[in-house]
Amino acid sequence: MEKWLGSLKTKNPQEGFELAITLAQKGVQYTQPSEKIRKKLRPKYSTNAKSLIAASQVIAINFQTVAAANNYWKKT
Amino acid sequence: MEKWLGSLKTKNPQEGFELAITLAQKGVQYTQPSEKIRKKLRPKYSTNAKSLIAASQVIAINFQTVAAANNYWKKT
Amino acid sequence: MEKWLGSLKTKNPQEGFELAITLAQKGVQYTQPSEKIRKKLRPKYSTNAKSLIAASQVIAINFQTVAAANNYWKKT
Amino acid sequence: MEKWLGSLKTKNPQEGFELAITLAQKGVQYTQPSEKIRKKLRPKYSTNAKSLIAASQVIAINFQTVAAANNYWKKT
Amino acid sequence: MEKWLGSLKTKNPQEGFELAITLAQKGVQYTQPSEKIRKKLRPKYSTNAKSLIAASQVIAINFQTVAAANNYWKKT
Amino acid sequence: MEKWLGSLKTKNPQEGFELAITLAQKGVQYTQPSEKIRKKLRPKYSTNAKSLIAASQVIAINFQTVAAANNYWKKT
Numbered sequence: 160m161e162k163w164l165g166s167l168k169t170k171n172p173q174e175g176f177e178l179a180i181t182l183a184q185k186g187v188q189y190t191q192p193s194e195k196i197r198k199k200l201r202p203k204y205s206t207n208a209k210s211l212i213a214a215s216q217v218i219a220i221n222f223q224t225v226a227a228a229n230n231y232w233k234k235t
Numbered sequence: 236m237e238k239w240l241g242s243l244k245t246k247n248p249q250e251g252f253e254l255a256i257t258l259a260q261k262g263v264q265y266t267q268p269s270e271k272i273r274k275k276l277r278p279k280y281s282t283n284a285k286s287l288i289a290a291s292q293v294i295a296i297n298f299q300t301v302a303a304a305n306n307y308w309k310k311t
Numbered sequence: 312m313e314k315w316l317g318s319l320k321t322k323n324p325q326e327g328f329e330l331a332i333t334l335a336q337k338g339v340q341y342t343q344p345s346e347k348i349r350k351k352l353r354p355k356y357s358t359n360a361k362s363l364i365a366a367s368q369v370i371a372i373n374f375q376t377v378a379a380a381n382n383y384w385k386k387t
Numbered sequence: 388m389e390k391w392l393g394s395l396k397t398k399n400p401q402e403g404f405e406l407a408i409t410l411a412q413k414g415v416q417y418t419q420p421s422e423k424i425r426k427k428l429r430p431k432y433s434t435n436a437k438s439l440i441a442a443s444q445v446i447a448i449n450f451q452t453v454a455a456a457n458n459y460w461k462k463t
Numbered sequence: 464m465e466k467w468l469g470s471l472k473t474k475n476p477q478e479g480f481e482l483a484i485t486l487a488q489k490g491v492q493y494t495q496p497s498e499k500i501r502k503k504l505r506p507k508y509s510t511n512a513k514s515l516i517a518a519s520q521v522i523a524i525n526f527q528t529v530a531a532a533n534n535y536w537k538k539t
Numbered sequence: 540m541e542k543w544l545g546s547l548k549t550k551n552p553q554e555g556f557e558l559a560i561t562l563a564q565k566g567v568q569y570t571q572p573s574e575k576i577r578k579k580l581r582p583k584y585s586t587n588a589k590s591l592i593a594a595s596q597v598i599a600i601n602f603q604t605v606a607a608a609n610n611y612w613k614k615t
Contacts, residue, residue: 208276214266215293216296285361368441433494440518454471475545519597
């Protein structure tokens with residue numbers, strides 16, 4: 160796969176949260192590389208509450224990693 | 236998306252817990268940006284015990300991050 | 312919501328575990344504020360093994376946070 | 388509830404793992420206090436692979452807490 | 464139960480991963496002590512993708528613990 | 540099993556993420572050693588949104604471990 164993740168460092172928490180979303184999506188993409196299939200699945204899971212909560216959970220786990228990597232964006 | 240997360244710092248644990256709830260909700264919103272669709276799903280998952288427990292779990296994971304970012308609100 | 316969480320500090324591990332239970336319940340309450348609806352759901356999930364295990368998992372995650380906040384109640 | 392958790396300290400990793408099991412069980416007991424109901428559920432979930440894996444997961448999460456509390460039983 | 468866990472220390476990451484598998488299995492064994500029943504469940508869950516992913520998740524959680532206990536096998 | 544995991548150290552975050560994927564896959568392989576059976580399951584779970592999200596979650600958990608092992612690839 161081409162380069163997509165250069166660093167876990169972000170300027171602020173919100174960009175960190177958005178990086179966590181990217182990580183969650185990449186976990187799916189590596190498992191299902193076909194964009195066509197992923198696009199077909201989208202209307203279903205994005206209108207299913209349980210899937211949305213599950214997606215939010217994967218984001219939360221990745222956000223823990225990104226936040227730790229940024230020392231929680233604490234001003235030093 | 237507009238700016239919604241400036242800092243992980245909160246004044247006290249309860250505000251930290253409420254920030255964790257916001258993070259859990261944002262994970263859903265980024266995955267399903269349509270407010271209309273999210274509102275339609277709400278009556279279903281909010282009256283389903285398994286979904287409520289799953290939502291509480293995502294909040295718990297985000298609360299770990301927020302609590303660590305605030306050094307657990309320990310008085311120093 | 313009124314004040315319900317003043318501190319993550321507890322006198323001992325058991326009170327910490329009980330605070331973790333409160334946090335798990337609060338995650339549900341914020342998501343479903345109606346006490347009436349929550350009470351209606353209770354007989355179902357509390358007699359369902361999978362839901363009980365899921366509830367125990369949310370408690371376990373919150374207990375990690377509370378235990379860390381108390382430095383694992385280590386005597387110093 | 389009577390006193391059941393005095394300390395997270397254990398003599399060795401195996402006792403720590405067994406404490407993690409106790410914590411997982413207590414999470415269930417606080418949610419469903421009736422021993423009668425819990426016993427009725429046991430034959431079902433204990434012969435269901437998904438439930439057994441879910442139970443093992445709650446134990447694993449609690450074991451993280453107990454292991455950290457014991458500094459991983461490292462000899463100092 | 465007889466002694467099965469003497470230490471969380473392993474010689475290298477791979478042995479650590481294999482210890483994580485043992486921990487995941489032990490979580491199941493403590494919950495369902497009958498080897499006969501566990502063997503009967505095996506053909507089903509080991510050919511079910513969702514169960515295999517769930518098993519891999521429990522291993523991943525235990526591997527976090529084992530890796531931390533070994534300071535990630537960093538050369539000092 | 541032959542040697543497959545020599546170190547948790549990677550050159551950069553992306554390789555770390557890819558190692559996390561390997562760990563997630565190995566968790567499945569140890570549980571179901573038959574490559575033939577695993578290949579048969581692939582078309583199903585890789586076109587199922589819930590399974591893909593679950594797989595991404597296992598990757599996220601393993602990525603936490605790999606990231607910590609690499610001190611989040613911080614430049615020192």
